[in-house]
Amino acid sequence: MIKIPNKISITGLLLYSAVAGAQTAPSPNAAFDGLKITLCGTSSPLPAPGRAQACVAVETPDHLYIVDAGSGSAATAQLSGIPLDKMRGILLTHYHSDHISDIGDFNLNSWIAGRPAPLQIIGPEGVDRIVEGLNITYELDRGYRVAHHGAELLSPELGVLQSRTIGEDVIVDEGGLRITAFEVSHPPIEPAYGYRLDYGGRSVVISGDSLVTDKIVAISDGADVVLHDAMALQLVQGAESMSRAAGNTRIATVLHDIQDYHATTEDLVRLTAEAEIGQLALYHLVPAPRNAMAIAAFNGDLPEGSLITEDGMVISLPANSTEITVD
Ligand SMILES: [Zn+2]
Ligand SMILES: [Zn+2]
Numbered sequence: 001m002i003k004i005p006n007k008i009s010i011t012g013l014l015l016y017s018a019v020a021g022a023q024t025a026p027s028p029n030a031a032f033d034g035l036k037i038t039l040c041g042t043s044s045p046l047p048a049p050g051r052a053q054a055c056v057a058v059e060t061p062d063h064l065y066i067v068d069a070g071s072g073s074a075a076t077a078q079l080s081g082i083p084l085d086k087m088r089g090i091l092l093t094h095y096h097s098d099h100i101s102d103i104g105d106f107n108l109n110s111w112i113a114g115r116p117a118p119l120q121i122i123g124p125e126g127v128d129r130i131v132e133g134l135n136i137t138y139e140l141d142r143g144y145r146v147a148h149h150g151a152e153l154l155s156p157e158l159g160v161l162q163s164r165t166i167g168e169d170v171i172v173d174e175g176g177l178r179i180t181a182f183e184v185s186h187p188p189i190e191p192a193y194g195y196r197l198d199y200g201g202r203s204v205v206i207s208g209d210s211l212v213t214d215k216i217v218a219i220s221d222g223a224d225v226v227l228h229d230a231m232a233l234q235l236v237q238g239a240e241s242m243s244r245a246a247g248n249t250r251i252a253t254v255l256h257d258i259q260d261y262h263a264t265t266e267d268l269v270r271l272t273a274e275a276e277i278g279q280l281a282l283y284h285l286v287p288a289p290r291n292a293m294a295i296a297a298f299n300g301d302l303p304e305g306s307l308i309t310e311d312g313m314v315i316s317l318p319a320n321s322t323e324i325t326v327d
Contacts, residue, residue: 031061032059032061032316032318033060033061033200033318033319034060034200034202034319034321035058035060035197035199035202035204035224035316035317036058036059036060036314036315036316037057037058037204037227037314037315037316037317038056038057038077038080038082038312038314039056039283039309039310039311039313039314039315040052040055040056040057040066040074040076040077040080040082040311040312041053041054041056041068041069041070041071041072041073041283041311042283042284042285042309042313043070043098043284043285044229044262044285044287044288045097045098046286046287048285048287048288048290050311051288051310051311052070052072052073052075052076052102053070053071053073053098053099053101053102054068054070054073054099054208054229054283054284055067055068055069055073055077055102056068056227056283057077057080057082058197058204059082060175060177060199062086062175062177063086063088063175063177063199064082064083064084064086064088065088065089065090065091065172065197066087066091066106067091067195067206067208068090068091068092068099068100068208069090069100069102069105070097070098070099070100070101071097071098071101071102073102073106074105074106075105076311077106077109078109079312080312080314083113084109084115085110085116086115087106087110087113087115088117088120089119089120089121089164090103090106090119090120090121090122091122091123091179091181092121092122092123092124092127092130093123093184093193093195093207093208094123094124094186094189094192094193094208094209095123095126095127095130095189096189096209099208099209100130103121103130103134103161104134104137104138107134107138107159107161108138111145111159112154115158116158117158118157118160118161119161120161120164121134121164122163122164122166122171123164123165123166123193124165124167124181124192124193125165125191126165127163127164128163130163131161131163132163134161135160135161138159142159142160145159166181166193167181168181168182168183168191168193176199177197177199178197178198178199179195179196179197179198180195180196180197180198181193181194181195182194182216183215184207184209184210184211184213184216185210185211185261186208186209186211186261187260187261192208192210194206194208194210194216194219195208196219196223199319200318200319200320201319201320201321202317202318202320203222203223203225203317204225204226204227204315205219205220205223205225205226205228206227207226207228207229208229208284209229209261209262210228210262210263211262212228212267212268216228217270217271217275220271220275221275221276221277222275222276223277223278224277224279224322225281225317226271226275226277226279226280226281227281227282227283227309228263228268228271228280228282228283229262229263229282229283229284229285229286230262230263230264230282230283230285230286230308231258231259231262231263231265231285232265232285232286232287232289232294232297232298232300233259233264233265233266235287235294235297236255236258236286236287237255237259239255239287240252240255240256240259258286262286265297265298265299265300265302266301268302268306269300269301272306278322278324279305279307279315279324279326280302280303280306281306281307281308281315282298282306282308282309283309285298285309289308295308307326313326313327314326314327
């Protein structure tokens with residue numbers, strides 16, 4: 001029950017409702033047993049209205065892990081009603097800015113929501129440097145928050161991030177949830193990882209940024225859902241040509257360079273041909289489609305039913321069943 005103050009302006013009331021709602025909204029499937037996957041960011045560094053950068057939340061009844069935390073994703077996660085007090089950690093695939101820039105906001109939001117342990121930032125070699133830098137960057141902010149709200153509400157040690165460096169392995173195996181990190185191909189970054197999460201006989205593979213590799217094909221085989229990054233090559237090539245024709249060679253060069261380290265829809269056709277996948281879902285869309293023509297460019301020759309994700313989309317996998325629902 002939200003108590004509304006006696007004296008509040010209309011604008012204040014609207015803001016109050018929005019903020020309180022976002023902070024207190026229960027998970028829509030609070031009693032849901034299975035894997036619940038929420039897209040809290042579906043775009044890439046190319047800006048797209050209504051889409052945050054890469055972020056996927058995966059929930060079980062007892063766990064909440066976030067895979068990557070791109071710009072804008074913490075707000076999208078909060079507005080989607082994800083129970084941030086349950087957050088165990090953020091699994092980072094690699095350290096491009098569009099995968100890490102909202103870590104600070106996730107830390108603050110989950111601290112305020114009542115997360116009972118420090119937030120773990122989990123990733124390949126280098127994660128300790130990211131965490132050390134963020135803890136320094138937010139040191140003053142943590143001090144202000146504790147001074148203002150009190151150490152009883154915001155325990156100081158829970159505001160400090162912890163790092164965990166992982167290798168290619170099973171990195172979590174607790175309470176029925178198993179998380180496996182596997183190496184992907186996103187040169188020149190080595191290593192970059194993807195993650196497979198298994199719970200209740202259901203599974204989701206999240207590629208991070210990668211080409212389609214034999215390893216991804218193998219780990220995707222038999223998975224219920226595969227969330228894979230995707231690039232509409234002809235759109236990027238078109239934008240490169242237009243930039244070059246307009247004399248913007250810097251942007252044209254960048255648009256050329258990015259063409260060799262994301263999966264094209266053609267590559268994804270190979271993935272669906274070689275691996276048995278319940279639902280292929282494209283995210284980290286390069287560029288994020290804004291109209292039917294652009295969506296058609298992503299669909300290409302992909303099998304019917306392939307999903308182009310949007311922010312706030314929820315994919316539910318009830319435990320011990322074969323059901324897949326998309327809301
Ligand atoms: Zn990347
Ligand atoms: Zn990326």
